[in-house]
Amino acid sequence: MMNAVDRILKTVKDAPTLPTVYTALCDAMSNPHSTANEVAKIVSMDQASTIKILRIANSSFFGFSGRIENIQRAIVILGFNEVRNLIMASSVMTMFSRKESTTGFKPNDFWAHSLSVGLLARAIGKLAKCTNVENFFVAGILHDIGKLYFYQFAHEEFVRAISSVEKEGRLIRDVEVEVFGMDHALMGSSLADHWKLPEPIRDAIHYHHFGIAGDKPDLLVASVHLGDILARALGLGHPGDDLVPQPSDCIWDILKLQPGMISGMVPSFLQDYEEAVSKMQLQ
Amino acid sequence: MLTRIAVENIKPGMLLAEPVLNKHQKEIFPSGTKLTEYHRNFFKNSGVQCVVIDHEQAPIDSQSNSNISPLAAQRVQKRIRWKPCNPMEEEIYQLALKSAEHALSEKRSQ
Numbered sequence: 001m002m003n004a005v006d007r008i009l010k011t012v013k014d015a016p017t018l019p020t021v022y023t024a025l026c027d028a029m030s031n032p033h034s035t036a037n038e039v040a041k042i043v044s045m046d047q048a049s050t051i052k053i054l055r056i057a058n059s060s061f062f063g064f065s066g067r068i069e070n071i072q073r074a075i076v077i078l079g080f081n082e083v084r085n086l087i088m089a090s091s092v093m094t095m096f097s098r099k100e101s102t103t104g105f106k107p108n109d110f111w112a113h114s115l116s117v118g119l120l121a122r123a124i125g126k127l128a129k130c131t132n133v134e135n136f137f138v139a140g141i142l143h144d145i146g147k148l149y150f151y152q153f154a155h156e157e158f159v160r161a162i163s164s165v166e167k168e169g170r171l172i173r174d175v176e177v178e179v180f181g182m183d184h185a186l187m188g189s190s191l192a193d194h195w196k197l198p199e200p201i202r203d204a205i206h207y208h209h210f211g212i213a214g215d216k217p218d219l220l221v222a223s224v225h226l227g228d229i230l231a232r233a234l235g236l237g238h239p240g241d242d243l244v245p246q247p248s249d250c251i252w253d254i255l256k257l258q259p260g261m262i263s264g265m266v267p268s269f270l271q272d273y274e275e276a277v278s279k280m281q282l283q
Numbered sequence: 284m285l286t287r288i289a290v291e292n293i294k295p296g297m298l299l300a301e302p303v304l305n306k307h308q309k310e311i312f313p314s315g316t317k318l319t320e321y322h323r324n325f326f327k328n329s330g331v332q333c334v335v336i337d338h339e340q341a342p343i344d345s346q347s348n349s350n351i352s353p354l355a356a357q358r359v360q361k362r363i364r365w366k367p368c369n370p371m372e373e374e375i376y377q378l379a380l381k382s383a384e385h386a387l388s389e390k391r392s393q
Binding site for chain 1: 375
């Protein structure tokens with residue numbers, strides 16, 4: 001007899017695929033001779049993605065507020081990878097469009113939490129002096145995508161899980177293991193495999209509760225882990241439960257943050273967050 | 284009265300009279316910081332041997348906790364079920380308190 005984990009993972013094979021624009025973009029980017037104009041043409045085929053990307057790219061947290069007027073410029077300024085990441089995030093947000101709220105779980109609040117983790121992960125990566133933070137925002141946005149998969153494709157069980165979380169005051173990940181036989185981090189990494197997302201992003205989704213990828217110290221994984229905890233502490237959005245877990249010990253050695261850095265970064269982050277929530281229409 | 288004391292002799296509630304610097308001469312705790320158990324452990328682990336404390340100055344709540352209502356503190360305690368073990372975790376705790384207080388005051392003003 002098939003157990004709960006096998007049953008859920010089997011459904012992943014039939015999960016929606018990322019849109020053609022994303023796969024075409026990945027193909028073009030794997031060709032070393034592709035130019036920014038060729039990539040821009042592919043992106044421009046999808047009008048909705050184009051508009052979303054320009055809206056996000058012109059947010060103040062990318063530091064180019066109001067200066068990126070077309071996709072060609074977005075590619076030149078943000079780089080191929082960041083534009084591909086933004087398309088991926090935008091596609092996933094559109095794909096999981098079940099809008100109605102279940103008691104204790106509101107998709108808009110879920111995305112507001114995910115957005116805050118994306119912004120915080122990027123800010124933490126910069127504090128940790130990471131030289132390339134282009135995966136941080138999208139990894140933060142997608143870190144809890146497994147929850148949304150449960151919500152959309154195993155709705156009744158997920159509602160039951162949320163109800164237990166509320167009654168018993170527990171972390172959603174612990175209840176998920178009881179209900180689905182696995183938590184949203186494992187679910188999310190299976191989805192990431194299905195979508196062939198870049199490995200660092202897949203690892204950040206898989207290991208965001210631990211802060212370390214197995215025994216491999218990783219700035220991205222540690223930043224998403226801390227970003228998740230900080231977003232919960234600040235009460236931004238709602239991830240499905242009310243608790244703030246303690247950070248894993250290992251992240252302090254990985255990130256090497258000094259006292260004062262976290263609270264020093266928060267005021268500018270909150271401004272970015274308010275702007276991003278309004279641009280993504282999550283209010 | 285200012286006194287230089289060994290880190291082992293720090294007692295919770297004492298106030299720093301001079302900032303504590305790290306080995307790069309960067310300030311890690313400002314003067315006026317109310318010391319706790321975790322400060323003592325942090326100093327021990329960081330190689331800080333002594334600190335200057337003020338015996339006369341009235342305790343200053345360096346984290347502005349005097350502005351935190353009991354209801355906000357209670358809400359945070361319900362959500363954060365662990366004790367901060369280092370200054371960064373203490374910062375997270377303090378941010379949660381401020382955020383809870385802010386949310387409550389917004390609710391009151393509505």
